[in-house]
Amino acid sequence: MQTEKVVDYIVNWLKDYANKAGMRGFVIGVSGGIDSAVTSALCAKTGLNLLCLEMPIHQAPSQVSRALNHIQWLKTNFDKVEMTQVNLTPVFDSLVASLPPVENEEHRFMSLANTRARLRMTTLYYFAALEKLLVAGTGNKVEDFGVGFYTKYGDGGVDLSPIADLLKTEVYTIAKYLGINKEIIEAAPTDGLWGDDRTDEDQIGASYPELEWAMAMDADGKKLEDFNGRKQEVFKIYKRYNNANKHKMQPIPICEIPIELKQKL
Numbered sequence: 001m002q003t004e005k006v007v008d009y010i011v012n013w014l015k016d017y018a019n020k021a022g023m024r025g026f027v028i029g030v031s032g033g034i035d036s037a038v039t040s041a042l043c044a045k046t047g048l049n050l051l052c053l054e055m056p057i058h059q060a061p062s063q064v065s066r067a068l069n070h071i072q073w074l075k076t077n078f079d080k081v082e083m084t085q086v087n088l089t090p091v092f093d094s095l096v097a098s099l100p101p102v103e104n105e106e107h108r109f110m111s112l113a114n115t116r117a118r119l120r121m122t123t124l125y126y127f128a129a130l131e132k133l134l135v136a137g138t139g140n141k142v143e144d145f146g147v148g149f150y151t152k153y154g155d156g157g158v159d160l161s162p163i164a165d166l167l168k169t170e171v172y173t174i175a176k177y178l179g180i181n182k183e184i185i186e187a188a189p190t191d192g193l194w195g196d197d198r199t200d201e202d203q204i205g206a207s208y209p210e211l212e213w214a215m216a217m218d219a220d221g222k223k224l225e226d227f228n229g230r231k232q233e234v235f236k237i238y239k240r241y242n243n244a245n246k247h248k249m250q251p252i253p254i255c256e257i258p259i260e261l262k263q264k265l
Contacts (some may be wrong), residue, residue: 001170003177007042010162015046017160018134025049025080027133029120029155032066032079034184035138038171039162040070041178043136044078051133052081055123057116059090066184073181084127088119095119097203117154122193130161137161140168146215147238148203156248168208204241214238 018025025048028040043050052071056064074081095115102108124135137158143149144164150156163171168189175185188199190207201207206214214235217226227235 001173003173006166006170006175007045007177009016011045012044014136014160014162015048018046018048023035023134024132025051025134026136027053027128027131028136028138029053030056030067030071031126031138032063032070032184033138033187033189034168034171034175034180035140035143035163036067037070037180037184038175038178039136039138040074040109041180042162042174044074044081047078048080049082049133050074050078051127051131051186052083053124053127054083054085055088055120057092057119060189061148063190064123066187070181070184077179086123087161088116088123092116092119096110113243114151116155117151121154127156130265134159137164139164140166140171142168142211142215145249146211147204147241148248149200149241150248152248167212169212204237206237207236210234218242 014026024044026043028036028037028043028050030040030052039051040050050124052074054064054071056065071081071083075083092115093110096112113175121135127133128135134156137160138155139150139158140163144156144161163174166174172185188201204211211213211234213231215238218238222235224232224239226234
C-alpha cells in the first residue's frame with residue numbers, strides 16, 4: 001500500500017465531501033481504539049473543524065485514558081480540534097431501569113450492549129446538528145463488509161465512512177504513519193460495549209488477520225471443504241458472521257408494490 005498517497009486521498013475526499021455538502025467539519029466518537037484514532041486524525045488533517053466526543057458508558061478506565069490522551073495529541077498537532085465529554089452512564093442506567101424485566105438475561109445483555117452504541121450515535125447527531133458537522137464513521141472493511149461486526153444504527157449510523165475500504169491491518173499501517181500513540185496501536189481491539197476487558201477476538205473467535213484471510217478466500221469462491229484444521233475453523237467463523245449479518249451490509253429492503261395493485265379499479 002502506498003500509505004502516504006492513501007492518506008492524502010482520504011483527506012482530500014473528506015474535505016471535498018464536507019465542502020460540497022456545505023458543512024463545517026466533522027464530529028467523531030473517540031473510543032481509545034485504533035479505528036477512531038486513525039479516522040479522527042484523518043479528519044483533523046483536512047484543516048476543517050473536528051469535534052471529538054468522549055462518551056463513556058461504564059467504560060474501562062484504560063479505554064477512557066487512551067481516548068483522552070489521543071484527543072490531547074490531536075489538539076497539540078492540529079488546529080480546529082475541540083473536545084466534549086458526555087458521561088452517558090446515568091442516561092444508560094436510567095433507560096435500563098425503565099425497561100421491563102425479561103426471562104432471557106443473555107439476550108437482554110446483547111440488546112443492552114447495542115443500546116450503548118445507539119445512545120452514542122444519538123449523541124453524535126445531536127452535536128452534528130448543533131455545529132453543522134458530519135458524523136464520521138470508524139468502521140473498517142472487515143467489520144463493515146466482512147463480518148458485520150458493528151451495531152446497526154449505532155456505530156453503523158454515520159454520514160460518511162473514511163476507512164471502510166481499508167482492512168484492519170491497513171488501518172494499523174496508517175496509524176503508524178500518522179504517529180498515533182503507541183498505547184492505542186498496541187491495545188487489543190475491543191468494541192467497548194460490555195463494561196469489561198473482552199476483546200473483538202474474544203467475541204468473534206478469530207483475529208483480524210485471520211478474518212482478512214477468510215474474506216479473501218470467500219471472494220475467491222473457496223468453500224469450507226477446501227480447508228482443514230485452524231483454517232477451516234476460521235473460515236467457518238467468517239461465513240457464520242457474514243451470513244448472519246447480511247442485513248447490515250445490504251440496502252434496507254423495500255416492499256415494491258406491483259403497479260397494477262396501485263391503480264384504481
